[in-house]
Amino acid sequence: MDSDDHAMLEALVRHGKRHQLDDFLAQGDRCGWCRHPIRLRGFVVSGPAGEETVTFSSSSLPDGVVLKACGSRSEVRCPSCAAIYRGDSRHLVRAGLEGGKGVDEAIALHPAVFLTLTAPSFGAVHATSAVSPCHAGHPRARCAHGRPLACPRRHERGDELVGTPLCPDCYDYEGAVLQNALNSELWRRTMIYTERQLAAVLDRTQADARRVARLSFCRVAEFQRRGVVHLHAIVRADGPEGSVPPVDAGQLARACLQAAGTITVSNPNASATWGRQIDVQVLEHGDERARRVATYVAKYATKTSSDDPRLDAPVRSFEDLCRRELPTHLHRMVATALDLGADPALSELNLARHAHRLGYGGHFLTKSRRYSTTFGALRDARVQWREARRLGDDGPEDQTSEGHWHAVGAGWTDRGESLFAAHQQRQRTEDKREAELAWYTRSE
Numbered sequence: 001m002d003s004d005d006h007a008m009l010e011a012l013v014r015h016g017k018r019h020q021l022d023d024f025l026a027q028g029d030r031c032g033w034c035r036h037p038i039r040l041r042g043f044v045v046s047g048p049a050g051e052e053t054v055t056f057s058s059s060s061l062p063d064g065v066v067l068k069a070c071g072s073r074s075e076v077r078c079p080s081c082a083a084i085y086r087g088d089s090r091h092l093v094r095a096g097l098e099g100g101k102g103v104d105e106a107i108a109l110h111p112a113v114f115l116t117l118t119a120p121s122f123g124a125v126h127a128t129s130a131v132s133p134c135h136a137g138h139p140r141a142r143c144a145h146g147r148p149l150a151c152p153r154r155h156e157r158g159d160e161l162v163g164t165p166l167c168p169d170c171y172d173y174e175g176a177v178l179q180n181a182l183n184s185e186l187w188r189r190t191m192i193y194t195e196r197q198l199a200a201v202l203d204r205t206q207a208d209a210r211r212v213a214r215l216s217f218c219r220v221a222e223f224q225r226r227g228v229v230h231l232h233a234i235v236r237a238d239g240p241e242g243s244v245p246p247v248d249a250g251q252l253a254r255a256c257l258q259a260a261g262t263i264t265v266s267n268p269n270a271s272a273t274w275g276r277q278i279d280v281q282v283l284e285h286g287d288e289r290a291r292r293v294a295t296y297v298a299k300y301a302t303k304t305s306s307d308d309p310r311l312d313a314p315v316r317s318f319e320d321l322c323r324r325e326l327p328t329h330l331h332r333m334v335a336t337a338l339d340l341g342a343d344p345a346l347s348e349l350n351l352a353r354h355a356h357r358l359g360y361g362g363h364f365l366t367k368s369r370r371y372s373t374t375f376g377a378l379r380d381a382r383v384q385w386r387e388a389r390r391l392g393d394d395g396p397e398d399q400t401s402e403g404h405w406h407a408v409g410a411g412w413t414d415r416g417e418s419l420f421a422a423h424q425q426r427q428r429t430e431d432k433r434e435a436e437l438a439w440y441t442r443s444e
């Protein structure tokens with residue numbers, strides 16, 4: 001038995017000795033074996049007004065606390081909570097395409113497209129390629145820094161070179177970081193322009209067009225291997241009061257393409273546009289693709305910067321950056337963001353604060369207000385469902401209950417508990433995967 005096993009066993013024995021092992025296991029299950037659960041102390045009073053009694057108290061539980069999941073969206077920070085967030089994202093995205101979760105199913109008849117917007121090139125980078133060389137060219141051709149302009153290799157996906165520049169000194173690091181910093185504004189303006197383009201397609205004035213067709217969207221940001229953000233978005237057109245608008249998906253797709261192709265964000269010190277790789281796909285009603293798109297979009301909702309745990313927290317200084325021992329390209333992206341962050345002319349971009357996200361300050365998943373349901377509504381539904389299950393179907397109706405809670409800390413009590421929680425969480429993921437696999441083979 002190694003020291004990890006020993007620590008886990010000690011933690012379990014500790015609860016066992018107090019006859020609280022079952023309570024401990026139930027508590028862990030309830031918070032999904034979250035990595036850093038919040039520890040709450042308190043009680044619940046319920047009963048008719050004036051006759052309330054304490055019906056539940058944390059003092060009876062292991063260590064006298066209730067454990068509440070941390071609720072993090074980041075896969076790196078808490079795999080368990082991130083999985084719940086990913087599930088909610090999928091519901092949220094799908095509800096906007098198919099209805100359900102409180103959204104009218106007629107929404108499926110509204111025209112919708114799936115849009116992918118990629119940043120321009122900031123210099124040649126190594127790319128995955130199965131058939132042709134990474135960069136064709138004369139083997140002796142050199143850049144001004146004496147580095148080869150060609151790369152005859154065929155890189156596989158896992159190759160660490162993929163996404164890194166052929167010559168870091170030729171590469172436009174400032175351009176790449178500013179692109180990330182301006183990405184959210186670029187997206188905001190793209191949506192405004194798409195509405196204008198739609199008016200032109202419909203041959204109406206803008207005000208007139210907005211009366212018959214408004215845009216809703218849900219978009220995720222994804223870091224490419226080169227450390228530049230690209231966007232995947234579902235864009236939908238809605239008529240007044242939930243009606244089907246007089247626009248078809250083809251017209252919507254054209255308006256998106258025209259807008260994305262012309263938009264520029266510029267201020268005196270920086271500018272950004274979308275690259276040439278703009279892709280738009282029409283999502284047909286009842287199309288299997290809509291479901292795949294929802295899963296795809298949700299997958300990115302829990303990713304952070306580079307998914308590199310070394311960039312999980314803000315970088316405070318160059319010394320701090322060096323301590324993280326990042327790969328050269330990533331290091332240089334962060335260093336450039338810190339550098340530019342010190343420039344007063346760019347202060348409004350908050351580059352230093354977002355240096356650990358390579359300059360990107362936006363959210364990883366955003367949606368317009370009218371797109372679909374909300375994370376809050378999905379969370380409430382989950383809590384209610386769990387509560388109903390706990391009380392049985394006919395729980396006390398004439399009773400009101402009120403909880404009085406306060407946080408007394410975060411995380412597990414000791415290393416043994418932490419290790420055990422991580423083990424249980426992994427086990428749950430595996431069980432789920434196996435159940436899914438069994439389901440697929442059965443339905444074949």
Ligand SMILES: [Zn+2]
Pocket residue numbers: 034035036037069070071072078080081082
């Ligand atoms: Zn958590």
Ligand SMILES: [Zn+2]
Pocket residue numbers: 125126127134135151152153155161
């Ligand atoms: Zn290469």
Ligand SMILES: [Zn+2]
Pocket residue numbers: 143144145146147167168169170171
């Ligand atoms: Zn060079």
